[in-house]
Amino acid sequence: MSARVLAGPPTAEALLRDAAQRAGRLPAVPHLAIVRVGEDPASVSYVRGKARKAGEVGLRSTVHVLPETASQAELLALIAALNTDDDVNGLLVQLPLPAHIAEAAVLHAIDPRKDVDGFHPLNVGELWAGRPSLTPCTPAGILFLLRHHAIPLSGTRAVIVGRSSLVGRPLAALLLEADATVTVAHSRTRDLGSVTRAADLLVVAVGQPGLITPDMVKPGATVIDVGINRVVDAQGKGHLVGDVHPDVAGVAGALTPVPGGVGPLTVAQLLANTVHAAELQAAGHLQSGTSSGDRGEFVR
Ligand code: NAD
Structure with missing residues (x-):
């Protein structure tokens, strides 16, 4: 038996098509502002990829770069300016930040209506209260992938390995919303x-190549491999691999490959979130137009 491959790129295309259609119903082309601090090569590459994909699907994007030495106050001033700029619908600050900047202060400062990464405490709280709005991109992308491939969720036993704020925790909230019975395992879990x-x-979602071996998987299970690990083979050639051992394909019913699985969904979901943020703001403006005409409420 070999697992059905849940390929990311065509699924991401479906998500992007849906986002583009929704964008077409908005009064203006949604605009994503991306802030990068410093020249960390991975961040430079991620930001470039996000901006390029935005352009490909017909969204606007601008990239704001501050030097590595920029102060927290300078970064907060830029965020404040982008928060109040009505032309900006989505705003994200690429992580990680230089060590002298407090990540929590920065994430708090982003207008929750523009928070396309879904990291603002208000959006995190709304997610756990059962009212997801702008949700972190990797978990939301995984939900889209599961639904797109008609993987049953209601009443099923879901186990998430990894409890990060980026993946494991928000995914647990989303799977609870989808009526799965959710367990979150982590580095201290006994007998994983x-x-x-x-x-x-x-x-x-751990970041350890080959952590999940065939004996750890129920026959026929759906396995989503979020891990992205760079490994070097015996010939000195670099490869990207996931957290799931390749032999799991012989046990699982369906499996996401690495690369080409969850990765493309993450960027697509970011753009879908940008469209959703623009929808929230358009609804807010409509509401405020009947009263004082100012920026309106955070409408969900
Ligand atoms: P993280 O380091 O923040 O969290 C890792 C989690 O794994 C922790 O909660 C830890 O408790 C758990 N863990 C560590 N060792 C374990 C073990 N032996 N058994 C069980 N649990 C263990 O990482 P993250 O940001 O959540 O990312 C996880 C992986 O997913 C990384 O490889 C990252 O590159 C990848 N990732 C991929 C995407 C994507 O778009 N495909 C997005 C985000 C992260």
């Missing part, structure tokens, strides 16, 4: 295999 073997849906 006994936990993962119970899963109809197993999502792995």
Whole structure:
């Protein structure tokens, strides 16, 4: 038996088509502002990829770069300016930030209506209260992938390995909303295999190549491999691999590849979130237009 491959690129295209259609119903082309601090090569590459994809699907984007030495106050001033700029619908600050800048202060400062990464505490709280709005891109992209491939969620046992704020925690909230029975495992979980073997849906977001071996997977389970690990083979050639051992394909019912699985969904979801942010703001403006005509409420 070999698992059905849940390919990311065509699924991401479907998500982008849907986002582009929704964008077409808005009064203006949605605009994503991306802030980068410093020249970390991975951040430079991620930001370039996000801006390029935005252009490909017909959204506007601008990239604002501050030097590595920029102060927290300078970054907060830029965020404040972008928050009040009505021409900007979505705003994200590329992480990680230089060590002298407090990440929490920066994430708090972003207008929750423009928070396309879904990291503002208001959006995190709304997600856990069962009212998801702007939600973190990787977990939201995974939900889209599961629904797109008609993977049943309601009543199923879902196990997430990894409890980061970026992936594991928000995904747990989204799967609860989808009526799955959710377990979150992490670095202190005892006998990880006994936990993962119970899963109809197993999502792995750890960052350890080959962590999940075939004996840890229930036959026929859906396995979502979020991990992205750079490894060098015996010939000295670099490769990207996930957290799931390739032999799991012989046990699982469906499996996402690495690369070409969850990765493309993350960027597509960012652009879908930008459209959603623009929709929220358009609704807010309509509401405020009946009263004082100012910026309106955070409408969900
Ligand atoms: P993180 O380092 O913030 O969190 C890792 C989690 O794994 C922690 O919660 C930790 O408790 C858990 N963990 C560590 N060792 C473990 C073990 N032996 N058994 C069980 N749990 C263990 O990482 P992250 O930001 O959540 O990213 C996880 C992986 O997903 C990385 O490889 C990252 O590159 C990748 N990632 C991919 C995408 C994408 O778009 N495909 C997006 C985000 C992250």
